[in-house]
Amino acid sequence: MNRKKKKRRLKRKVLLFIDLMLLLIVIGFGYFIYITGKTQLDTSGDESIVTNSIDSEEIGGYRNIAIFGVDSRDNALEKSTHSDTIVIASINRKTKDIKLASIYRDTYADIPGEGFDKINAAYFKGGYPMALNTINTNFDLDVKEYLTVNFNAVCKVIDLLGGITLDITDEELKYVNGYTKELNKINGTNVGKLESAGTQLVNGTHATAYARIRYTAGGDFKRAERQRLVIQKIFEKAKKADIITINSIVNEIFPQIYTNLDSMDMLGLAKDILSYNIVDETGFPFENVAEYYNKISYVFPVDLAANVTKLHQFLFEDEAYVPSNKVQETSAKILEITGKK
Incomplete structure (x- = not known):
């Protein structure tokens, strides 16, 4: 009789433990849906x-997300503000490796329509939509997802x-x-100035x-490099970070994020967060020339088709990529302007 009682008690404890675990999972999932629902979807x-059937899927699958940092004095997130930070984060679905490619804001590009x-215009x-279409049609990419942040959020x-x-x-x-x-x-805010140069711990405003610096040697190319460093x-x-810090960030920052990633999309990213590693970063176009055209300074790819091939090599390790007809046509038009052969 005692043995039967012990077995029943043990069974009740096991069932209670399972019920508690299921409850915690449900609560945790519900909380995740709640906090991710705070974003400006x-x-x-x-x-x-515009989407492209590109090599990224054929060679194992990549998730490509555009990160836009907008130059808005009133911290606006939608259109009518220039995207002075444009970074493509390409996630290898198998290895969880991430590569970052900054697109220089002054890059001469064919904006659809x-x-x-x-x-950045x-x-x-x-x-x-127009920003993603410009990226996809000029560089043969397949970026469907985006995150836009402003100065305050960073x-x-x-x-x-x-x-x-x-x-x-x-x-x-x-x-x-x-x-x-x-x-x-x-x-x-009322953040004071930095007193000296050197390696140091800086706050969010200073970072x-x-x-945002673009007036030192290297100009906007160096600024894009700084932006990638800050992201890293x-x-x-x-x-x-511990769970309390992450919770604080989520509650404070998510309402300031503008995105088309819904709660389930974010869950797909969050579940592998500890496995992700930023393994490489670069600026694009690789070969370029900064020149004036019609009295406006641009960064011209030299040439675009070759740059796009190199971009696919960098992001997707596709050594034999051949740019689309659209890219080759755009490349020819740019070469006519720059006279670079």
Whole structure:
């Protein structure tokens, strides 16, 4: 009799444990849906996005997400603001390796329905659908997902992570302090200036100011490099953050994210967060020339077709990629303007 009682008690305990675990899973899933639901979800333009059947699927599958950092003095996220940060994050679905490719904001590109302009004007003119279409048609990519963030969101996420370590040069110092003043006005903050150059832990405002510098040697090319570095630093600290910090970031930052990634999309990304590693980064176009055309300064790919081939080699390790007819036509038009052969 005692043995039967013990077995029944053990069975009840096991069932209770299973019930509790299921309850925790349900609560956890529900909470995840709740917090991811705080983002500014916009899928209204998804059906108009031009997609390409590219090598990324054929060679194992990649998830390509565009990250837009908008240059908005009032922290707006939708169109009528230039995307001065354009980064393609390509995730290898098998290895979980991530590669980052910055597209220089002044890159001369054919904006669908608008004609040639700086690529950052696509977001200004038509929001995320036009920006993604410009990326896909000019570079033979298949980017359907995007995340848009503003100055305030970047500042706050870095602050919540406890800052990041950057090596600030003497040349960069005055620009960091100059942009800090501007960010204070935009975000309603009162962050003081950095007192000296060197390797140091900086807060969100100083890090964002650093990522905006474009007037040192290297100009916008160097700025894009700084932006990729800041993204890497944020990613590295976020992977090591505790649950309380992550919860704070989610509650503070998610309402400031504009995206077409819904809760299930984010769950698909979040479940592998500890497996992801940023393994390489670059700027695009690789071969370029900065010149004036019609009294406006552009970054011209030299030549576009060759750059696109190299981009597919970098992102997808496809050594034999041949650009589409559309890319080759666009490449020929740009070569006519620049005279570069």
